[in-house]
Amino acid sequence: xxxxxxxxxxxxxxxxxxxxxxxxxxxxxxxxxxxxxxxxxxxxxxxxxxxxxxxxxxxxxxxxxxxxxxxxxxxxxxxxxxxxxxxxxxxxxxxxxxxxxxxxxxxxxxxxxxxxxxxxxxxxxxxxxxxxxxxxxxxxxxxxxxxxxxxxxxxxxxxxxxxxxxxxxxxxxxxxxxxxxxxxxxxxxxxxxxxxxxxxxxxxxxxxxxxxxxxxxxxxxxxxxxxxxxxxxxxxxxxxxxxxxx
Amino acid sequence: xxxxxxxxxxxxxxxxxxxxxxxxxxxxxxxxxxxxxxxxxxxxxxxxxxxxxxxxxxxxxxxxxxxxxxxxxxxxxxxxxxxxxxxxxxxxxxxxxxx
Numbered sequence: 001x002x003x004x005x006x007x008x009x010x011x012x013x014x015x016x017x018x019x020x021x022x023x024x025x026x027x028x029x030x031x032x033x034x035x036x037x038x039x040x041x042x043x044x045x046x047x048x049x050x051x052x053x054x055x056x057x058x059x060x061x062x063x064x065x066x067x068x069x070x071x072x073x074x075x076x077x078x079x080x081x082x083x084x085x086x087x088x089x090x091x092x093x094x095x096x097x098x099x100x101x102x103x104x105x106x107x108x109x110x111x112x113x114x115x116x117x118x119x120x121x122x123x124x125x126x127x128x129x130x131x132x133x134x135x136x137x138x139x140x141x142x143x144x145x146x147x148x149x150x151x152x153x154x155x156x157x158x159x160x161x162x163x164x165x166x167x168x169x170x171x172x173x174x175x176x177x178x179x180x181x182x183x184x185x186x187x188x189x190x191x192x193x194x195x196x197x198x199x200x201x202x203x204x205x206x207x208x209x210x211x212x213x214x215x216x217x218x219x220x221x222x223x224x225x226x227x228x229x230x231x232x233x234x235x236x237x238x239x240x241x242x243x244x245x246x
Numbered sequence: 247x248x249x250x251x252x253x254x255x256x257x258x259x260x261x262x263x264x265x266x267x268x269x270x271x272x273x274x275x276x277x278x279x280x281x282x283x284x285x286x287x288x289x290x291x292x293x294x295x296x297x298x299x300x301x302x303x304x305x306x307x308x309x310x311x312x313x314x315x316x317x318x319x320x321x322x323x324x325x326x327x328x329x330x331x332x333x334x335x336x337x338x339x340x341x342x343x344x345x
Contacts, residue, residue: 073287
């Protein structure tokens, strides 16, 4: 069984979190990473218009950072208390070449982990995991340098009022979801399980990935080289030129 | 859809689930600026600008834009929408002018 590294207990700001994912992708060492966001932040997809998706004034007022990802997909509110984020970096030949299938393949690790916690979730194409038709996890993927990066979020608790003040979500976006209100579309681990211990959740998710990817994981830290490249890469994610490019 | 400062705006919900948005300016039916945004996935991501710049100077009709988009999508991978969704989006946005 191959052994990959796992990085946990990382709480950083949005710009650093996105820098680390890019650095890990460039480096290419197979890695599973769990992290959190402090302060709370919004990440937008590579192709999204920042002004179209985000209420920038409300973000400024709430001291919520906004960052553009290198991955496509939609805008996500990352609550500093309410989320476990993950990323997985793998050689491209470790996942199905079909992108849609590879989302499902990698999400199966999360689904298995949730199952171990007693939560019965299922993959919802293209890039979501749902429980009873409500979204609990979304992921986004890019492929570069011979590796795949998939990162995403697992909702632990919800701060819906703030989320919907910060994000501009149109009715058009949810018109085929068979729901009346966008707030009916999401759920969280705490809604389903009650109070949770994030460390235990991460533990279960690691087992989930281990069993589905048939990979052993060893807890590690980032290398000194990876850590030293953060300031340079972070500059890109802080810049207006990057975040307002669309 | 809306119109302001000469910018035509349109959006289209792809049957694949993703929302595509378009901002377009036309000068005498020639594409002067074009921006396509949304929550779709396109690989490699930076190629989106090739599509946007490749359509500049093109007269806005289906006969002209279809081959450009068809060629473009032969060289990238699109997830969450289809090339036809992009064609429909651009044509739909351009028609806002005539309303």
